[in-house]
Amino acid sequence: MSETISTEYLGMPLQVDGLDHSNLAYFKHCAEHAFHLQKCDDCGLFRYPVSEGCSWCGSSNATWTPVEGKGEVHSYTEIHHAIQPAFKDFTPYMVLLVDLDTQKGAPTEHESLRVIGNLVTPDGILAPPEMVASVGIGSRVRMVFTDVTDGLALPQWTIDEAAEQPSQPWRYPVE
């Protein structure tokens, strides 16, 4: 059995149980700033987040495989009233649901490999208000990491400066 990771992030206690081999592997790759997901050995599809079987075909055979952290915002919420005390100093903050370029439109046109994360600065800090106001559905983003402790970093999203951005990403019409 591996050791349990117990740490704090923004004052929140985070814990990865020593029995939880899948989450340990996931966050270890993140800590190395090398995003990996489980790829099904049978149907060949990636899935997100960590799981104990393939949600597309039910197979339990999978291999941790590197995935490029680039994609487009599929949906988002902008949180003005934080529930968790840890986030109250960072409002408004954004939760993004990002369609990765990898596996876009698979297994059907309505699916993609979708990865959650906050909008952050390139060095992994929750984004300031002016950056939040510039992102919406269609924005191009790239993955960065927020380092938390040994063996644990959180995958996050920042604006992809090198990509071509939509002239006006779709944003909720009331500010």
Place this chain on the structure above:
Amino acid sequence: MAQIDQLDPELGASLREKYAVVGVGETEYLRGSGTTTRAMAVTAVRNAMADAGLGPGEVDGMLSYSGGDSTLSTFVSADLGIRLNFYMDVNGGGSSTEALVGIAMGVIEAGMCQTVAIFRSMNGHSQTRIGGTGVRAAAPVVGEFLHERSYGWQSAGQKFALAFMRHMYDYGTTPEQVAHVKVAHSNHASNNPKAYYKNRVTVEDVINSRIICKPLHLLDCCVETDNATAIIVTSAERARNMKQIPALIRGVVGRVSKPRADLYYEAGPISTVAGHYAGPRLWRNAGVGPEDIDLTGSYDAFTFTTMLQLEDYGFCKKGEGGDYVSNGTTFLGGARPNNTSGGHLCEGYTHGIAMVVENVRQLRHEADDSCPIGPDGKRQHTYDYSIGGCRQVKDAELSANLGWATPGTGSALVMRRGV
């Protein structure tokens, strides 16, 4: 073997109108009940038994649902002098009620017991906050929650918002259209003496209220309250000799889910909800369609949940939910009013069971509004829906309850007025 998604049209009819809801009861809707979930549950079940005219020897089954924030059937039955032949306390919030009605029918059908009381008791404001603040926000982040709460993505509003936002993007749904859900329910609540919020609001009030998490303003979100609510299910045959006009159960579906019900939005399209899967099974079981329904109880944890479900259960075309909830149909006096009690947005929060209670009363033609009571002891409904007036739907015969757990999971129930 046939795929499960291919519905056999012959199935589902065998229990149609064989069971009924015969009693309903609740406590007051409060913030600060000043008492325990056990005491409230006892009151609600006792009220439902009195409503049905049943004594302790005539109820022998009990079901409840909670999220580790409530009492158990063992205590509540003991406090009411009931000896149980069956009970279960299940883990669940929204959309549990309709699913438990189906379970109650199944256990009675199996001969396991005869008459089942179903309750939900919660101090949703004064003890365990439903919005996730307090004790739930302070718990350590472990397991699956590392991929959720670590991102400040925890409360129901925060989790569901991604589906709501994408619906606006996909179909052009506007904030003003969706705000009409709150307007309608607040109009209804103004005619419900027991509602926590009885004030009528406007579209502007909703849009100008502060943003909680886009696209949700404060007034797009339901109220948190302390209360217990109960219903009693038995066979239609037994119901014939009971006190009230029974609400006959035409059809029920429980906890029907989209692929990947785990709420990471991996299966799409994400602006479609579980009703897309539940609807065909519900209408097949009930032997009626959405066009036959006189009033709905579409779960309103948020304004958007009401709209998305009405759309995906087929009350309008896909993508036209914004128009459906804002064109007058769902208001009292409209063709198919929704949540005539004011629902969770205004009456109080019960994880859905109160919306079943309301429809049972509507089908009896006994909505508990402020209309005068006649010499026969029955309310003389005026059908004047102005403030403080009537909230009875004229000639209500068929109702549908659409329960919501998440965008990925829902339950539903069709009831018909018995004789």
